[in-house]
Amino acid sequence: MDRREFMVKTSIACAGAALLGGFPAAAQAQAASGVVVATGESPARNVREAVKALGGMASFVNKGETVVVKPNIGWDRAPEQAANTNPEVVREVIAMCLEAGAAKVKVFDRTCNDPRRCYVTSGILAAVEGMGDSRVEISHIDERRFKPVDLPQGVFSQRYSFYEDVLTADKFINLPVAKHHGASRLTLGMKNLMGVMGSSRAAIHRNLPEALSDLNLALRSHLTIVDATRILTANGPQGGMLEDVKKLDTIVAGTDVVAVDSVATTLFGKTPDEIPFLVTAAKRGLGIADLAKIKINRVKA
C-alpha cells in the first residue's frame, strides 16, 4: 500500500464513518470549509491572493513533493470562450507550487475534443511550456496508466479507475473553470475529477450526482481553485459564443471541494440546493454545501 493508496483508503474510511455518524469527519470538513473569493484585474494575482488567504501554497505543498495540477482542458476552445481553465491561472498555480518547493508538477486532462487541439487552443500548453522549467511536465493522457480503484461505499458504482499519476502524487490541486452544464447545471470542482477517471465517462451521466460524489469520495482534492476569470453562463460546457461569457475576474478557493463549489454557484446567481450533485455530496458527508455554514473570506486582489 503506497502513500496515495493509504490516503485514499483512510479518506474512504473516514467518510464511511461519517455516514454512520460516529466519526468527526463532518466536523473536520466544517473546520476546513473556509472559502476565499478573490477578485481583481489580474487573473494571476487573484489566484495568488486567494491561496495566500488560505495560508499560502506552502501550507499545502511540502518541499520535494509531487503535485498534480488538474485544470479543465476539455475542449477545443480559446481562453475567451471560457470553456477551459484560464492559462494564466494555471501557470500561476504551478509557479506557486514550485515556490513552495515541489519537486515535480504534473499537468494533464482527459479531454473531450482531440487532446492535441484542446491543449493548444486552450492556451495551456503554451503557458506551461513557456515556463521552461524541467520540474513542470505537461503531458497527454496515456491510456495504459488508468488503474482500478475499489470503492465499497460507492453508490453509483463500487469500482472506478483513476489516472496513476494522480493516485501516486503527494498532492492533488483541482483547478476547474466555472461553467454552465446541461446535465449537471454547473460544472465546477467536483465534476473536474472526470478528467482523471478512466473507463466510460459517458456512462456516469446516468446519475451524475451520485457518481460525482463517488469520485470525490475516492479522490480527495487537497486544494480546489475554481477559475471564474470568465464564466460560461449558457450553452456549456463548451460554449462558443462570447455572448454567453461573463468576465468576473474572480477566483474561488478552499480545501473543501463541496464548499468551494457551493460558493461558486452564487457567481451564477444560484444556490447550492439548486445543484443536484452538491445536494447529494452534502447529504453523503463529503463537505459543506450550506452557505450559512461556510466562512467566506472575500479578498480584493
Place this chain on the structure above:
Amino acid sequence: MMSAKTARRLVQSGVFALFFFLFLNTEYKDSDQLPYAVNIFLRFDPLMGWAAALADRSFIWLMWPSLLMAALTLIFGRFFCGWICPLGSVLDFSGLFFGKKRRGVSNQKALRNAKFGILALLAGSSLFTLQLVFLFDPLCILIRSLALSLYPAANLALNAFFGSLYESGPGAVTAVSEPAYAFLKSHFLSFQQPYYRLAALTGFVFFSVIALEYAQKRFWCRNLCPLGALLGLLGMMNPFKRRVREDLCTSCGACARVCSTGAVGEGFASTQTAECVACLECKSACPEKAISFAGAVKPEAQPPDAGRRALLGSLAIGAFSASIFASDAKARYADPARIRPPGALPEDEFLARCTRCGECMRVCIANGLQPAIGEAGPLGLWSPVLVPKIGYCEYNCTLCGQVCPTGAIKRLPVEEKRQVRIGLAYFDRNRCLPWNGTSECIVCEEHCPVPQKAIKLKEDPLEGKTFKKPFIDEKLCIGCGICETKCPLTDGAAIRVTSRGESRAEKE
C-alpha cells in the same frame, strides 16, 4: 566515380525518405495548417491528375505539378519509374527477399502491353466522366495502403509490444523500453491508434503488387502500371534515349540481363523507349562500353507494339463501363450513410475527382473518415465517408481539405467549414436513455459543438419519471457526428447521423 546503380539507390532512398517523412507529417501537429505540402507526390502524378480533370471536365489548378512532371518526362523519358516512384523503390527493395533470379513470364511482349490497355481503359472511362484511376495508380495504391493498412498495423504491433513490456516487464526492461517507446511515439507513431475499415483488403492489394515480383522484377511497372504507360508514351521523343555503338557491341546480352523492364530490343541495339526507365544499369553492365544515353550515336528506338484494335477495344470498354456504373441503382439513390467530408464537391464531381489516395482519411484527426464499402455505390469503394460510430468531424479542424490533391474536398477556411452541413442527426427514441425512460444522460448535448447547441433539452415527464430529453434543432445541426461517437450505448448509438440535408446537395 559513383556507379549508376549506387547513384540510383541513393536517389531512390532519399526520395522515399522524403515521401515517408511527408506521410508521417500527414497528421495534426499542434498547428491548424499543415506546414508541408504533404500531398506533393500525388500532385506530380499526371495520370491521376489528368484522369480526375478529364472525368470532372475541369482544369485542376492544384495539380499543376503534374504538368511539370510531364514536361520533365518529355525531356528525360520515363525516369520517374526508375528513380523517383516510391512504389518502384519498394519493389526494388523487395528484391532483398525475392533474390536476383525470378520465375519469368511466358509471353513478355503481350503481357507488357496490358498497361497500355489499362491506360486506354482509364482514358475511355474518364472521357465519359467515370474515373477509375484509383484502381491502378501506383501512388494512390501506395499511400492508401500505408494510410489504411500498413501504418495502422505497425502502430498496433508496436503499441502492443511496448504495452506488454510496460504491463509485465521487469523494471530494468521498462527503464529502456519506455524511453524508446516515447521516442517512437514522438517521431514515428500515430498520436492515437488509427483504425480503418477495409484494412485487410487494402493491405491485400499492396502485397499482391509485391507478390508479382516473384515472377519478374518490376512486374507491376513493366506490365500493369498505367502511370508507367503514360510516362512511357510521353517520353517517346526524349533526346536522352539509350543508344548502342554497334561497332563495339558483341551481342553478349549483358544489357538485356540487367534490364529490369525488358526494354532492350532484339539484337540488343534497339530499345523499347516506352519501357526504358533510364536506370542506366545497362550502361554500367556493358563490358564494351558500347551503351550511352546521349551523344552522336543515333538511337534505335522502337515504339510500343500494343495492338491498335486491343487499345480501341479497351477504350470502348472503358467508355461503356461509364454507362454501366451510372446505371447502378446505388449511384442514383444516395445511401443515408454516405456522409462526405465537409467541403466535398457535389457527388458526381466528387467521385470524378476523388482518387482514393487516402490522404484525407490519414489526416482525419478523430479517425472519423473511413473508406466507403458500399455507401457510395460500387464505384465509391475506398472513397471517404464519415462513420460517426468510429469517429466524428472535429469542429475546428480543416485538415482533410488541406490534403486533398485534386480538390475533391475543397480547402475551406475554418469559419466557412463550421457552416457546412454534412448531414443531420436524429434520435432513436426507443433506445435513447432519457427518451425510453431509463435514466438521465444527454452526453450528446454536452458534446454538440454548435455554439447555440443543435441539441436542445426539454424536461418532459414519461411514466412518472422526468428526465431531460434531447431534441435536434435541424436548422443548427451540421452533422459532425460527435453526438453519435460519444453516445454511451455500446452497440449502435441512439443518435445517428445521415447524409440528409447536406449542404452540397439539392434542398429537400
